[in-house]
Amino acid sequence: MRIVDLLKKESISLNAAPKDKTEAIDMLVDLQVKGGCISDKDEYKKGIVAREEHGSTAVGEGIAIPHAKNKGVSAPSLAAMTVPDGVDYEALDDEPSNLLFMIAAPENGGDVHLDVLAKLMTILMDEDFRAKLLAAKDKDEFLKIIDDMETEKYPEESAEKPAEIAKEKTADGVIKVLAVTACPTGIAHTYMAAEALEKAGKKLGISIKVETNGSGGIKNALTKKEIEECDGIIVAADKTVEMERFDGKKVIKTKVSDGIKIPEELINRIEAGDAPVYHGTGAAATESSGDGESFGRKIYKHLMNGVSNMLPFTVAGGIFIAIAFLIDTIAGAPQDKDFGTHMAAARFFKSIGGYAFNFMVPILSAFIARSIADRPGFLVGLVGGYLATTGSTFANVGGDIPSGFLGGLLAGFAGGLLMLGVEKLCDKMPRALNGIKPVLIYPLVGLGMIAVLMCAVNPFMGMINTGLSNMLESMGGSSKIVLGCILGAMMSIDMGGPFNKAAYVFGTAAIASGSYDVMAAVMIGGMVPPIAIALSTTFFKSRWTEDERKNGLVNYIMGLSFVTEGAIPYAASDPLRVIPSCAIGAATAGGLSMAFNCTLMAPHGGVFVFAVVGNPWMYVLSLAIGSVVGMLLLALLKKKRT
Numbered sequence: 001m002r003i004v005d006l007l008k009k010e011s012i013s014l015n016a017a018p019k020d021k022t023e024a025i026d027m028l029v030d031l032q033v034k035g036g037c038i039s040d041k042d043e044y045k046k047g048i049v050a051r052e053e054h055g056s057t058a059v060g061e062g063i064a065i066p067h068a069k070n071k072g073v074s075a076p077s078l079a080a081m082t083v084p085d086g087v088d089y090e091a092l093d094d095e096p097s098n099l100l101f102m103i104a105a106p107e108n109g110g111d112v113h114l115d116v117l118a119k120l121m122t123i124l125m126d127e128d129f130r131a132k133l134l135a136a137k138d139k140d141e142f143l144k145i146i147d148d149m150e151t152e153k154y155p156e157e158s159a160e161k162p163a164e165i166a167k168e169k170t171a172d173g174v175i176k177v178l179a180v181t182a183c184p185t186g187i188a189h190t191y192m193a194a195e196a197l198e199k200a201g202k203k204l205g206i207s208i209k210v211e212t213n214g215s216g217g218i219k220n221a222l223t224k225k226e227i228e229e230c231d232g233i234i235v236a237a238d239k240t241v242e243m244e245r246f247d248g249k250k251v252i253k254t255k256v257s258d259g260i261k262i263p264e265e266l267i268n269r270i271e272a273g274d275a276p277v278y279h280g281t282g283a284a285a286t287e288s289s290g291d292g293e294s295f296g297r298k299i300y301k302h303l304m305n306g307v308s309n310m311l312p313f314t315v316a317g318g319i320f321i322a323i324a325f326l327i328d329t330i331a332g333a334p335q336d337k338d339f340g341t342h343m344a345a346a347r348f349f350k351s352i353g354g355y356a357f358n359f360m361v362p363i364l365s366a367f368i369a370r371s372i373a374d375r376p377g378f379l380v381g382l383v384g385g386y387l388a389t390t391g392s393t394f395a396n397v398g399g400d401i402p403s404g405f406l407g408g409l410l411a412g413f414a415g416g417l418l419m420l421g422v423e424k425l426c427d428k429m430p431r432a433l434n435g436i437k438p439v440l441i442y443p444l445v446g447l448g449m450i451a452v453l454m455c456a457v458n459p460f461m462g463m464i465n466t467g468l469s470n471m472l473e474s475m476g477g478s479s480k481i482v483l484g485c486i487l488g489a490m491m492s493i494d495m496g497g498p499f500n501k502a503a504y505v506f507g508t509a510a511i512a513s514g515s516y517d518v519m520a521a522v523m524i525g526g527m528v529p530p531i532a533i534a535l536s537t538t539f540f541k542s543r544w545t546e547d548e549r550k551n552g553l554v555n556y557i558m559g560l561s562f563v564t565e566g567a568i569p570y571a572a573s574d575p576l577r578v579i580p581s582c583a584i585g586a587a588t589a590g591g592l593s594m595a596f597n598c599t600l601m602a603p604h605g606g607v608f609v610f611a612v613v614g615n616p617w618m619y620v621l622s623l624a625i626g627s628v629v630g631m632l633l634l635a636l637l638k639k640k641r642t
Contacts, residue, residue, distance in 0.1 A: 488590020
């Protein structure tokens with residue numbers, strides 16, 4: 001579907017001057033309505049606003065492409081607006097947007113909005129093209145500029161054929177350089193990198209073909225023949241892509257932003273032979289350290305692979321548990337240790353949410369290990385993560401004390417690295433045994449190794465837990481404020497691990513002895529991390545990815561429900577910045593709770609048990625201050641996303 005066919009004169013506004021993002025959206029929606037393809041203006045605008053709440057659609061370079069796919073649209077359409085002075089559209093580069101396109105797609109329109117978005121991002125990467133659009137004197141000229149560009153870029157395109165990144169061949173029909181681009185969201189940067197690489201290849205006179213791994217699936221896929229005949233491959237990706245097919249070829253692995261910023265340098269490296277040979281054993285660690293990725297970058301990608309797969313379990317499970325608390329609150333159920341399970345409906349939601357939570361750490365570990373060692377690592381990581389949550393040791397040393405998500409992280413990385421070692425050892429085995437390696441040798445040996453490893457890890461965590469409990473008992477009467485700070489920080493520092501569990505056990509034990517102020521500090525410390533992260537994703541959007549911003553909203557519910565685990569994906573992806581920020585914010589809240597003599601007689605429930613909190617308004621103030629402190633520290637420590 002051609003862009004110029006979706007854009008009517010009535011839906012174009014040149015030299016507009018919206019005051020802010022909200023007015024820009026209103027103006028674009030009105031233009032869409034004038035085009036005649038909007039059946040319900042309010043419904044369509046609601047979809048646009050909801051999409052913006054997940055993260056700004058301004059991608060930088062002065063471009064913003066708001067879009068919505070919903071029942072308020074009768075047919076696919078576009079609206080366009082030029083803003084010479086620019087408008088603050090909350091772009092990732094913090095620059096004003098002066099070229100805005102709004103996409104409308106019907107609810108049953110398939111992935112038309114993604115295809116149009118991909119094409120727009122591809123042609124808008126051309127700086128001269130953008131300049132021509134901004135300088136257009138009238139709507140006819142504006143449409144002609146787009147028509148000419150589309151004709152040049154997609155000369156053979158039909159309505160049914162999806163947009164593909166162009167490719168050029170040498171005289172003998174061989175494409176010299178191949179590339180793959182992918183970003184976590186699979187929208188803007190995927191296609192920006194593809195377009196930049198293609199333009200650089202044309203400028204250098206080097207034939208290139210780019211495969212995009214976007215939201216709408218893989219487009220312009222590299223063929224086996226093209227891979228065999230090329231000089232080398234550039235993989236500019238911030239998420240896992242299929243690498244086995246590149247076995248034996250020269251490969252540069254780098255960030256998707258490098259594909260946008262330094263495409264010529266990457267292509268020149270391939271042409272100069274300055275790229276390591278990739279050995280597709282399923283393990284990232286078998287690649288040369290000169291592949292363009294630092295050790296820290298590889299660790300980050302493995303973490304993100306685990307976190308992204310764990311996130312649905314966190315979100316869905318947390319909301320179900322919050323619903324359980326709400327049902328018991330409305331029903332007037334007693335706010336005791338069984339709060340959230342008194343009513344049959346509450347018990348249902350609490351159970352299902354709990355089951356989802358039980359899968360979180362095993363899934364995190366499994367996909368970290370899989371990212372490191374491919375399929376052989378999955379079983380090892382999954383079992384290691386499960387052992388981390390159950391605390392099983394098979395040796396009765398330290399008791400069955402869970403090591404939490406930190407233990408799961410360790411199990412994921414250790415399991416993946418262990419399987420790399422097993423694979424290397426098995427490379428020396430006779431070829432006749434290759435068929436039984438993945439179905440027998442790898443799982444059997446890997447399972448035994450991770451079981452032994454976790455037998456050592458869990459008792460060690462158990463000893464830490466016991467030591468922490470003893471320490472807390474010894475200082476209980478010394479300083480209530482200091483104790484509140486320590487308990488708050490412990491609830492945040494590992495979010496479900498031994499520190500968290502030690503503080504929580506101490507708080508529940510204090511209730512039995514009548515020390516209700518301890519439990520108040522414990523719960524508020526567990527509520528701060530998700531709320532601080534939610535606030536940060538709302539007010540400091542540039543510090544987070546689009547997925548993190550989108551899922552950050554759920555953390556308001558989780559934090560208010562005392563579900564600290566909502567912060568785990570964020571802590572796992574950037575522990576050195578997120579954990580200290582959350583811990584300091586939680587410590588602040590815990591200390592203030594003690595200072596204000598707040599008390600709590602229920603061991604769980606979040607805002608749903610505030611009715612039984614002693615000095616409730618000061619408790620709310622403590623929670624607000626601690627959450628804001630955590631938010632500000634996150635803004636200070638985390639860098640803006642590129």
